[in-house]
Amino acid sequence: xxxxxxxxxxxxxxxxxxxxxxxxxxxxxxxxxxxxxxxxxxxxxxxxxxxxxxxxxxxxxxxxxxxxxxxxxxxxxxxxxxxxxxxxxxxxxxxxxxxxxxxxxxxxxxxxxxxx
Numbered sequence: 110x111x112x113x114x115x116x117x118x119x120x121x122x123x124x125x126x127x128x129x130x131x132x133x134x135x136x137x138x139x140x141x142x143x144x145x146x147x148x149x150x151x152x153x154x155x156x157x158x159x160x161x162x163x164x165x166x167x168x169x170x171x172x173x174x175x176x177x178x179x180x181x182x183x184x185x186x187x188x189x190x191x192x193x194x195x196x197x198x199x200x201x202x203x204x205x206x207x208x209x210x211x212x213x214x215x216x217x218x219x220x221x222x223x224x225x
Contacts, residue, residue, distance in 0.1 A: 111135040118219030131204030138185040147200035
């Protein structure tokens with residue numbers, strides 16, 4: 110059974126930093142596509158950043174230059190380093206794994222709250 114567990118969220122002031130982690134179990138982590146998504150209150154879930162199995166990255170325009178996605182295949186973990194946080198970054202952040210067969214697995218999310 111594939112499980113994804115996010116951690117690292119919390120309350121931070123605008124301009125601050127947080128690092129989110131997502132630990133994955135039950136799958137061959139190294140061959141799967143990983144991503145971070147977020148959902149703010151009253152809004153749809155949106156892509157934040159993704160990284161392919163070979164390290165190719167995609168970022169939402171709103172986070173380019175501030176957020177960095179990385180992965181550690183030895184630890185089956187993907188990270189999201191978030192710098193220069195803004196109040197509009199406030200959301201629940203979700204980790205997602207997409208397998209080679211196109212199946213998505215999601216974590217339960219971690220709340221990031223950026224105060225102004």
